[in-house]
Amino acid sequence: MNIPPADDPSNIRKWAARAWLEMENAGVLPTPQNFDLWFTHVSGANPELSRQIAGLSDKQPAMPAAALQELQTKFAGAKIDMDDVVERADAIQQVAQSVVSQVAGNSEHLRQYGNTLSHWKTRLNEDRTVENLLQAVTTLSAETAKASERNRTLEQQLSAATARIARLKDSMEELKREATTDALTGLVNRKAFAAKMRRALTEAKTEGFAVCFLMIDVDHFKRVNDTYGHPAGDLVLRLIGRVLADSVKGRDTAARYGGEEFAVLLVRADLKAATTVANQIRVTLESKQLFKKRSADDPAGITISVGVAQFRPHEAAASLLERADAALYQAKSLGRNQVCAAQ
Numbered sequence: 001m002n003i004p005p006a007d008d009p010s011n012i013r014k015w016a017a018r019a020w021l022e023m024e025n026a027g028v029l030p031t032p033q034n035f036d037l038w039f040t041h042v043s044g045a046n047p048e049l050s051r052q053i054a055g056l057s058d059k060q061p062a063m064p065a066a067a068l069q070e071l072q073t074k075f076a077g078a079k080i081d082m083d084d085v086v087e088r089a090d091a092i093q094q095v096a097q098s099v100v101s102q103v104a105g106n107s108e109h110l111r112q113y114g115n116t117l118s119h120w121k122t123r124l125n126e127d128r129t130v131e132n133l134l135q136a137v138t139t140l141s142a143e144t145a146k147a148s149e150r151n152r153t154l155e156q157q158l159s160a161a162t163a164r165i166a167r168l169k170d171s172m173e174e175l176k177r178e179a180t181t182d183a184l185t186g187l188v189n190r191k192a193f194a195a196k197m198r199r200a201l202t203e204a205k206t207e208g209f210a211v212c213f214l215m216i217d218v219d220h221f222k223r224v225n226d227t228y229g230h231p232a233g234d235l236v237l238r239l240i241g242r243v244l245a246d247s248v249k250g251r252d253t254a255a256r257y258g259g260e261e262f263a264v265l266l267v268r269a270d271l272k273a274a275t276t277v278a279n280q281i282r283v284t285l286e287s288k289q290l291f292k293k294r295s296a297d298d299p300a301g302i303t304i305s306v307g308v309a310q311f312r313p314h315e316a317a318a319s320l321l322e323r324a325d326a327a328l329y330q331a332k333s334l335g336r337n338q339v340c341a342a343q
Contacts, residue, residue, distance in 0.1 A: 015039055015042050015043045016039060018042045019035060019038035019042045020035075020038075022038055022041075023035065023038050026057055026062065026063045027062035028063050033072055034068065037049065037053075037071055037072065037075060038053075040075070041053050044318075045318075046075060046258060047322075047325050048075075048217075048257075048258060048259065049071070049075045049258065052071065053071070075258045075259065109147065109150050113143055113144075116139065116143050179191075180192035182241075182255070182256040184234060184237055184238060184241070184256070185237055185238055185240070185241025185242075185256045186238075186242075186245065187241050187244060187245060187254050187255050187256045187262070188253060188254075188255045189255060189256060190256070190257050190258055190263075192255070193253060193255035193257070193263055193265070196253045196265060197213070197265055197317060198317065200251070200265060200267050201311060201317055204311055205313065205314070208313075209267070209268045210268060210269060210271075210311070211266065211267055211268075211269070211310070211311040212265075212266040212269050212273075212274030212308060212309065212310045212311065213263065213264070213265060213266075213308070213309050213310075213311070213320050213321065214263065214264035214265075214266065214274060214278050214307070214308050214324065215257070215263055215306065215307040215308075215309075215324040215325055215327070215328045216240075216244075216257075216262040216263065216278075216281070216304050216305070216306050216328075217260060217261050217304065217305050217306075217332070218237075218240065218260040218261075218302065218303075218304055219302075219303040219304060219305055219336040219337060220303075220336075221233065221236070221259075221260040224236055232290070233260075235290065236290065236302055237256070237260065239285075239290070239302065240262060240285060240302070240304070241254075241256065241262075243281060243284050243285055244262060244264060244281065247264075247277065247280065247284075248264060248266075251267040251268075252264065252265060252266050252267055252269075264277075264278075270310060271308065271309075271310040274341075275308050275339055275341050278306040278308050278339040279306075281304070281306070282303070282304055282306060282337065282338070285302045285303065285304055286301060286303055286337065288301060288302050289301055290302065303336060304337070305328055305336045305337065305338060305339075305340075306327075306328065306331060306338075306339040306340070307324045307325060307327030307328030307330070307331060307339075307340055307341075307342065308324065308327060308339060308340070308341040308342065309321075309323040309324035309327060309341070309342040310342075323342040324342060326342060327341060327342040328340070
């Protein structure tokens with residue numbers, strides 16, 4: 001399936017109308033969060049989300065609240081807390097206004113000090129009596145002391161403002177990290193990954209270097225959750241996150257793509273090199289023994305299936321993702337725990 005451009009107004013209207021209709025048919029309350037999920041589903045941007053929604057819809061006429069919550073947990077991207085953004089913006093504005101006021105006030109004092117100096121320079125040129133010299137020394141000494149004190153005060157105020165601005169900068173950077181990072185695994189989230197992919201593909205088109213995309217899915221992840229509980233499932237996802245983080249370098253990027261799906265972008269790597277990397281990741285995870293088997297059917301280790309696709313010149317990003325996704329499901333259909341490359 002070729003996904004139409006997402007920035008086409010006609011596509012957006014069509015997807016929005018279809019999302020609304022499908023939510024109504026499934027008995028789903030049209031909250032912003034649910035609408036975001038269904039819009040993503042009907043646009044074809046996340047095949048795994050579409051498969052899970054289709055599976056749930058086939059089983060029952062109305063979507064259970066628990067199933068909706070699970071979809072939100074798996075696929076909803078991190079959102080920036082706008083209240084936090086507004087609060088930090090207000091704080092920066094207050095600091096800026098304070099600095100402006102302090103500098104403006106000190107500038108006026110310096111202007112007055114300069115006027116005093118000019119006055120006594122002119123007066124002494126006209127009348128250099130002992131009395132005038134003594135008065136000039138007394139006045140200028142007092143005014144210079146005041147100017148020096150005001151400068152010290154301003155320096156302290158500016159130093160405090162600088163420290164506060166640095167703290168606000170750190171908090172904004174933290175807010176940005178929270179908005180682009182998956183909290184469980186520490187990898188970038190899907191939204192941040194998509195932005196990195198767009199930049200990489202644009203540069204690849206211009207410069208002609210190879211880019212490969214890895215779509216990774218944890219085998220039998222539901223059985224892990226059902227057998228050992230969701231905390232154990234979280235442990236598996238965190239471990240995969242660490243292995244992927246250790247496996248990428250430079251401009252390569254690993255992300256939690258949604259639920260138990262992960263993605264890796266390999267820049268300046270062809271299909272052969274990317275397949276090698278994918279198999280190294282697979283073998284590393286296969287060697288991990290996390291759980292003690294309770295029965296012959298219980299999953300004790302971690303295995304993954306991987307689909308690999310190399311970016312083609314003039315190919316749309318959606319087509320690249322679709323080919324990697326097809327390769328992934330080929331790996332699943334061939335028995336899992338293997339890597340398949342799209343040709």
